[in-house]
Amino acid sequence: MVALMVALLWVGVALLCYRQLHQTSTLSGGAMEESYRDTLECTEEDITDKVVFLEKRVTELEKDTAANGEQHSRLKQENLQLVHRANALEEQLKEQELRADQTLLEEIKKQREMLSKMEREKSIEIENLQARLQQLDDENSELRSCVPCLRANIERLEEEKQKLLDEIEDLTVQLTEEQENKRRMGDKLSHERHQFQKEKESTQEVRSLAARCSPALLEGSFASPASAASPKPTFRAFGHAWVEEGGTAA
Structure with missing residues (x-):
């Protein structure tokens, strides 16, 4: 690159000299010689200055070229790294796309299976509901046909209920009376028991009195014939009291 630029600069200098010589060739003879000398002197000075300038420029270009070479190498290395990185990312992207496609296909398959399962379940559920609906319709029709019978039974049961209520009321009255x-x-029984107790006590007193009177009566019968001829008093039970025959209660 630097050699090419130097060569181009030398070609430019040569063209400049040739242009100046061509301009001087059109002048007159004496003037041409004088001008030629001046041109040569000017040309040598210009060439020297331009050579110095070109050397400086070449040095700068060499430095720039070296810097550019380092930068080029660095950029080339970075570019190579970027290319490798891009290739790796491209491979990774392809793998991710492949996995994504596979995952998508699996998900689509799974969703289709779930949808098919749901459709089967819904179909079975619809069939069951339709069968249940038909059963309910049949039961409804049967119940509607039984409505008159049920109404008659209800009326009959209401009548029986009223009869039972009346009987319950009568039985309640009877129970109250009973x-x-x-x-x-x-x-009354308590009163009779009280009377019985009193009669029992009276009977015991009569028996005690009869027991005390019996020996005296026996002695009197042996002592006097008159008393023997008189009839012996007898007692008999009357209710809960002892009553002498032909006499009053004892």
Whole structure:
């Protein structure tokens, strides 16, 4: 690159000299010689200056070229790394796309299987519901046909219920009366028991008195014939008291 630039600069200098010589060739003879000398002197100075400039420029270009070479090498290395990185990312992207496609296909397959399963379940459920609906329709029709019979049964049951309520009311009245009668009978029985106790006590007193009177009567019968001729008093039970025959109760 630097050699090419130097060669181009030398070609430029040569063209410049040739242009100046061509311009001087059109002048007159004496003037041409004088101008030629001046041109040569000017040309040598210009060439020297330009050579110095070119050397400086070449040095700068060499430095720039070296820097550019280092930068080029660095950029080339970075570019190579970027290429490798891009290739790796491209491979990774391809793998991810492949996995994504595989995952998508598996998910689609799974969703299709789930959808098919749901459709089967829904179909079975719909069939069951339709069968249940038909059963309910049949039961409804049967119940509607039984409504008159049920109404008649309801009326009959209402009548029987009313009869039973009336019977319950009558039985309640009878039970109340029976309880009242039972209470009265209890009172009467209590009174009779009290009377029986009193009669029992009286009977015991009569027996005690009869037991005390019997020896005296026996002695009197042996002592006087008159008393023997008189009839012996006898006692018999009357209710809960002892009553002498032909006499009053003892």
